[in-house]
Amino acid sequence: MRTAAHRAPVVDTGAAIRRIEDAEGYIASICFKTGPPASTGVEIEHIVHTPDHPTRPLDTAALAAALGGHTPAALDPAGPHRALRHGGRLTAGPGGQITLAARPQPTLAGLHATAGAELAELTGLLERGGLHTAGTGIDPHRAPRRVLSSRRYHAMAVSFARRSSDGRTMMCSTAGLRPNLDAGPAAGLADRWAAVHELGPTLLAVFANSPAHAGRDTGWASTRMRAWYGIDPARAGTVPTGSDPAAAWARYALRAPLLCVRRPTGSWTVRPGVTFADWIAGALPGRPTYDDLDHHLGTLFPLVRPRGHLQVRYLDAQPGGDWFAPVAILSALLADGSTVDAARDLCAPAADRWLEAARYGLTDAVIAAVAPAVLELALRTLGRDGLPEPLRDEVAAVVEDRFRRAWPHLHRP
Numbered sequence: 001m002r003t004a005a006h007r008a009p010v011v012d013t014g015a016a017i018r019r020i021e022d023a024e025g026y027i028a029s030i031c032f033k034t035g036p037p038a039s040t041g042v043e044i045e046h047i048v049h050t051p052d053h054p055t056r057p058l059d060t061a062a063l064a065a066a067l068g069g070h071t072p073a074a075l076d077p078a079g080p081h082r083a084l085r086h087g088g089r090l091t092a093g094p095g096g097q098i099t100l101a102a103r104p105q106p107t108l109a110g111l112h113a114t115a116g117a118e119l120a121e122l123t124g125l126l127e128r129g130g131l132h133t134a135g136t137g138i139d140p141h142r143a144p145r146r147v148l149s150s151r152r153y154h155a156m157a158v159s160f161a162r163r164s165s166d167g168r169t170m171m172c173s174t175a176g177l178r179p180n181l182d183a184g185p186a187a188g189l190a191d192r193w194a195a196v197h198e199l200g201p202t203l204l205a206v207f208a209n210s211p212a213h214a215g216r217d218t219g220w221a222s223t224r225m226r227a228w229y230g231i232d233p234a235r236a237g238t239v240p241t242g243s244d245p246a247a248a249w250a251r252y253a254l255r256a257p258l259l260c261v262r263r264p265t266g267s268w269t270v271r272p273g274v275t276f277a278d279w280i281a282g283a284l285p286g287r288p289t290y291d292d293l294d295h296h297l298g299t300l301f302p303l304v305r306p307r308g309h310l311q312v313r314y315l316d317a318q319p320g321g322d323w324f325a326p327v328a329i330l331s332a333l334l335a336d337g338s339t340v341d342a343a344r345d346l347c348a349p350a351a352d353r354w355l356e357a358a359r360y361g362l363t364d365a366v367i368a369a370v371a372p373a374v375l376e377l378a379l380r381t382l383g384r385d386g387l388p389e390p391l392r393d394e395v396a397a398v399v400e401d402r403f404r405r406a407w408p409h410l411h412r413p
Contacts, residue, residue, distance in 0.1 A: 013294065016287035020254060020277050023293060027250035031306035034186040040111050040331050041104035041180035041309070044119060044323050045097050046133035047173070048126065054134075054141040055215070058096040060148065066129020070122075072098075074148050084121050086114040094156070095139070095172030096147045098122070104180060104309075108331060108387055112324050119321070137175055137210030137224035137316025144172035144214075155260030155268040156299075162272055166230025170301075173213065174224045175317035179327045181310045181334060188337050193245040195340045196304050197238060198351035199333060200314045202374050205350075205357040205367045206402050207326045209316040221361030224316050228301075229355070232257065236301045238354075249306050254280075259299040262292070303354075325398035328391070332381040333374070339381055346373045362406030375399050 017023050048063060050056050064075045067090065069082040074092040083089055087103040100122055102115035126132060134140060146153060146168075153171070160167020184192045208221035220226045228236055234256050240248045254277040260268040261284065270284070276296050279288045288296075305311045315326050333343040349366055350357070356364040362371060379399075382392050 011290050013291040014289050016289055017280055017293065018287060020280050023254055023276070023280060024247070024250040026290060026293065027253055027297070028246035030308065031246050031249050032183040032189060033308040034183050034189055037182040037184050037335070039104035039106050039182060040108060040327065041102055042111065042115055042323065042327050043099050043101045043176075043178040043180065043311075044115065045093070045099040045175040045177070045317055047095075047097055047136065047139050047175045047317070048131050049134055049141065050130060051132045057142070057145055058147050060096060062129060063092075063096060063098075063131065066126050066131055067098075068125065070125065074150070084118040086118055088115065088118040090122070092148060093171070094146045094148050094153045095144065097175050098126075098133075108324075108328050108382075109391060111327070112391055116321060116324070119323070134175070135209075135317065135319030136212075137208075137222060138169075138213045138227070139173040140210075140212045141215060142173070144168045146172050151262075151268040152260055155270070158269045159257075159259050159272070160231065163232055164230045166227045169213075169227040170231060174210075174227055176224065176313060177207075177315040177317050177323050177326060179312045179315070179330050180307075181312065181331060183306070183309055184334065188340065190241070190243050190245055191337065191340050191344070192334055193304075193306075193310070194241040195334060195344050196310055196312060196330070197241055198344055199330070199347050199374070200303060200312075201350050201353040201357035202347050202367055202371050203326060203330065204314050204316075204354070205361045205364060206371055206375070206399070207315055207318060208358065208361040209318055220359055221363075222316055222358040225314065225354075225358035228303075229358070231301070235259070235299070237303075239302045239304065239306075245306070252302070253297055253300060256296075256300055258296065262295060321394075322398050324391070325395045328382060328387065328395050329375065329378040329399075332378040332385065335381050335385060339377070342377055343374060346370060346377060362402065368406070372403075 048058055060075060064071045069080045070090050071079045072090045072092040073081055089101050091099045100118055102118060105111040105114055183189055204222060210222050210224040211217060213223045239252045242248055255275050258270045258274050258276060261270045262268055274283050303314045305313060334340055347370055350370045353366055357367055362368055379396055
C-alpha cells in the first residue's frame with residue numbers, strides 16, 4: 001500500500017481555501033505517493049499530418065473520423081471515448097496533437113508490450129484515415145496553428161501571448177514523451193527527485209529529436225525545448241530540489257501565476273501576474289476551492305511534475321518504437337538508492353546544462369563526455385533487474401543510433 005509523503009487530509013474539494021497554509025498542506029499531501037517502485041507508465045504524444053500534404057492544416061473532422069470511438073472528448077464531446085485495447089486513453093492537444101496515456105505496468109517488459117500494442121493500434125487507425133505521425137518533438141512542416149477551441153485554450157493563448165510567441169508554439173506545435181515513474185521510498189525521495197532533474201540535460205541531449213520546425217532547420221537539437229524556454233519560468237521552469245521536495249513544489253505552485261479561472265459563463269482569462277496565493281488572499285472575487293487548486297496544478301508545466309508519481313516532461317517525442325529506450329533508461333537509473341547515487345555522480349558535470357543540451361545535443365563537449373557512462377550504467381542495471389535480453393538489445397540499439405548521429409565519424413567512446 002502506498003502512503004503519501006505527507007498524510008493526506010480529508011477535504012471537501014468544493015470547500016473554499018481561506019489560508020495559504022491550508023493550500024500548502026494539501027499540495028504537499030498529494031504530490032508524492034511514496035513506497036517501493038511498483039509500476040512505470042508513459043504518455044506518448046505525436047504530431048499528426050496528412051502524408052501527401054504535410055503542410056496542410058490538420059482536418060479535425062478527418063482526425064475524429066479516423067479515431068472513431070476512441071476519439072478524445074476535446075475532438076468529440078459526445079463520443080463514447082473508448083479506451084484502447086489495454087486500457088490506454090487518447091487525449092488531444094490544441095494543435096491537434098494526439099497523446100496516448102498508457103496504463104502503468106508492474107514491469108518494463110509489460111509496459112513495452114501493452115503500450116507498444118496500443119501505439120500500433122493508434123498508428124493503424126490514423127493510417128486507415130489517411131493520416132500519420134511525424135515522430136518528432138516539434139512540427140517539422142507547419143507553423144503553429146490552434147485547431148481546437150475551448151475557454152481553457154483561449155485563456156492559455158492570451159496568457160502566453162503576453163510574454164512571447166513561444167507559448168503558442170508549445171501549445172500547437174510540440175510533442176513530448178512523458179515517462180511516469182513512481183516516487184519511490186520516502187527515505188530516498190529527495191535524492192530521487194534531485195536525480196531525475198540532474199539527469200535531464202544528458203537525457204534531453206541524447207534523445208533530442210526536433211531540429212526542424214515549420215519547414216526550416218532551426219539550429220537547435222531540441223527546438224521543442226527551445227520553445228519551452230520562452231514560457232514563463234514561474235510556470236514551466238525547474239522546481240527547486242532540496243531536502244523537502246513536497247514543500248518546494250507547494251511553494252512553486254502557489255507562487256505561479258494563474259493561467260485561467262474557470263467560470264460558469266464568459267471568458268476564463270485572468271489579469272496578468274495574479275498567483276494562486278494572491279487569489280486566496282482576495283485578489284479575485286470569491287475564494288478558490290480545492291477543486292480550483294487541482295485545476296491550477298494541471299496548468300503548471302515544469303520539467304518534472306509531481307502528480308503522486310514523477311511525470312518527466314523534458315524529452316522529445318521519439319519515432320516509432322524508440323519511445324521505450326528513454327523510458328527504460330530513466331527507470332533503470334532510478335531503480336534503487338545505490339544506482340541513484342551512482343547516476344548523480346556520473347551526470348554531475350552536465351547537471352545544469354539544460355540550454356546547452358537543447359541547443360547542441362550530444363555535440364556539447366561536457367554532455368558528450370558524461371553521456372556514455374550514464375547510459376552504460378542504465379544498461380547494466382536493466383540487465384541486473386531482469387529486462388529480457390531482446391529488449392535490452394533494443395534499448396542499446398537506439399542508444400547506439402543516437403551516438404552515431406552525433407558522432408558519425410567516430411566510434412562510441
